[in-house]
Amino acid sequence: xxxxxxxxxxxxxxxxxxxxxxxxxxxxxxxxxxxxxxxxxxxxxxxxxxxxxxxxxxxxxxxxxxxxxxxxxxxxxxxxxxxxxxxxxxxxxxxxxxxxxxxxxxxxxxxxxxxxxxxxxxxxxxxxxxxxxxxxxxxxxxxxxxxxxxxxxxxxxxxxxxxxxxxxxxxxxxxxxxxxxxxxxxxxxxxxxxxxxxxxxxxxxxxxxxxxxxxxxxxxxxxxxxxxxxxxxxx
Numbered sequence: 001x002x003x004x005x006x007x008x009x010x011x012x013x014x015x016x017x018x019x020x021x022x023x024x025x026x027x028x029x030x031x032x033x034x035x036x037x038x039x040x041x042x043x044x045x046x047x048x049x050x051x052x053x054x055x056x057x058x059x060x061x062x063x064x065x066x067x068x069x070x071x072x073x074x075x076x077x078x079x080x081x082x083x084x085x086x087x088x089x090x091x092x093x094x095x096x097x098x099x100x101x102x103x104x105x106x107x108x109x110x111x112x113x114x115x116x117x118x119x120x121x122x123x124x125x126x127x128x129x130x131x132x133x134x135x136x137x138x139x140x141x142x143x144x145x146x147x148x149x150x151x152x153x154x155x156x157x158x159x160x161x162x163x164x165x166x167x168x169x170x171x172x173x174x175x176x177x178x179x180x181x182x183x184x185x186x187x188x189x190x191x192x193x194x195x196x197x198x199x200x201x202x203x204x205x206x207x208x209x210x211x212x213x214x215x216x217x218x219x220x221x222x223x224x225x226x227x228x229x230x231x232x233x234x235x
Contacts, residue, residue, distance in 0.1 A: 001111055001112060001117075001150060001199055001200070001202075002027070002111075002114075002115075002116040002117065002199070002200045003111070003116075003117045003118075003119075003127060003150060003151065003197070003198070003199040003200075004020075004023065004024065004027045004116070004117070004118045004119075004196060004197075004198050004199075005119055005120075005123075005124040005127055005151075005155060005191075005196055005197045005198075005199070006020055006118075006119065006120035006121070006123075006124060006157075006195075006196040007120070007121065007124070007155075007157045007158055007159070007191040007192060007193050007194070007195050007196060008088070008120060008121055008157060008158055008193045008194070009087070009088055009120045009121065011193065011194055015057075016053050016056075016057060017053075017054065017057035017058075017120075018057070019194060020120070020196060021057055021060060021061050022061065023196065023198075023207060024058070024061060024063070024118060025061035025062060025063065027116060027118065027198065028063050028083060028116060028118075030062075032062050032063055032064065033063045033064070033082045033083050033116075034063070034064040034065065034066055034082055034083075035058070035063065035064070035065045035066075035081065035082060035083035035084060035085045035116075035118070036065070036066060036068050036071075036077050036078060036081040036082075036083070036084050036085070037050075037051055037054055037055075037065035037066060037067050037068065037085045037086075037087065038067075038068050038084070038085070038086045038087065038094070038098070038103070038123070039051055039054075039067055039068070039069065039087055039089075040068075040089075040093060040094045040097035040098065041086075041087055041088055041089025041090050041091065041093060041094035041121075041122040041123070042087070042089045043089060043090050043093055043139070047067055047069045048067070050067075050087060050089075051065060051066075051067040054085070054087060065085055068101075068103075074101045074103060075101070075102060075103065075106050078103060078106040078107055078110050079106055079109075079110060081110055081115050082115065083115055083116040083117070083118070084107055084110065084111065084115055084116070084117045084118070085117075085118045085119070085123070086117075086118070086119040086120075086122070086123030086126060086127075087119075087120060087121075087122070087123055088119075088120045088121025088122045088123055088124075088157075089121070089122050090122065090136045090137070090139055091121075091122040091125045091126065091131050091134035091136045092131070092134070092136055092137070092138045092139055092140050092142050093139060093140050094122045094123075094125075094126060095126060095131050095142040095143075095144075095145075095147060096140050096141065096142045096143055098126065099142065099143040099144060100143070104146070104147065104148050107148050108148050108149065108150060111148075111150055112150075117150065120157075121157045121158065122134065122136065122157075124155050124157055124191070124197075125147065125155060125157065126147040126148055127147070127148055127150045127151055127155075128147055128148075128149070128150075128151055128153065128154045128155055129146070129147060129149045129151075129152065129154065129186075130145045130146055130147055130154070131145050131147055132145055132154070132179060132183070133154040133155065133156045133176065133179060133188055134156075134157075135156070135157070135158060135172075150199075151197075151199065151204075151233070151234065152233070152234065152235065153186060153187040153188065153189060153233045154179070154186055154187070154188045154189070155188075155189050155191050155197075156172065156176060156188055156189065156190050156191065157191050158191075158192075158193055159172060159190030159191055159192050159193075159212075159213060160172050160192075161173070161213075172190065173190075173213075173215075173221060176188050176190065176215050177215070180215060180216065180217040181217065183217075184217040184218070185217075186216075187214065187215065187216050187232070187233055188214075188215040188216075189212055189213070189214060189215075189233065190212060190213035190214070190215065190221075191212055192208075192210040192211070192212065192213075193210070194208050194209065194210055195207065195208030195209075195210050195212060195226075196208060197230075199234070202234065203231070203234075204230045204231065204233055204234050205226070205227075205230065206224065206225065206226045206227075206228070206230060207226060208226060209226075210225075211223040211224060211225040212224050212225070212230075
């Protein structure tokens with residue numbers, strides 16, 4: 001398996017997908033690749049618009065994407081994909097449409113058979129066993145919480161350590177603690193913006209300048225940084 005799982009697409013003040021573009025280039029290799037792009041997480045703008053934004057940045061580093069909604073047979077498109085890219089947005093809609101199109105198992109099979117997978121935000125959530133550590137509102141019935149299950153742990157993208165000033169609701173850490181109370185045998189990785197996991201050859205590494213916060217029921221949350229050992233996430 002080759003996975004590149006990003007917390008977010010864009011850093012404040014930067015162009016779309018600018019910060020990860022060189023990692024994307026290295027991950028896909030020197031030979032030009034045309035990936036199947038899944039834009040289903042887009043809610044307030046069209047899939048075509050989403051594809052144009054992503055294609056612009058991928059083309060800048062020598063690669064390309066084609067939206068899955070442009071294929072007559074989405075399952076066949078996945079089965080024949082050189083690579084698979086899943087964009088961020090609303091995870092609930094993304095999962096609903098992936099269930100509607102019956103894409104979860106074909107994506108898993110294609111990735112296990114060698115196709116690189118890139119996801120950001122919601123696209124990273126769906127690489128996990130379930131969508132239950134997303135930050136998004138449940139705007140639609142997802143027809144089940146199960147996702148692609150390519151990694152055995154959960155990611156919380158856009159992880160924040162505390163609430164904004166003046167906000168008195170639960171912190172992200174408290175919400176994750178609630179998840180672990182119900183799901184005690186799972187690790188959750190709080191993936192801060194500007195960071196990503198790369199999984200390749202059975203190994204996992206954190207890329208980025210910020211640390212990752214690790215949660216497990218019965219343990220105090222702790223920090224790991226790039227270069228630390230994350231192998232426990234892939235038993």
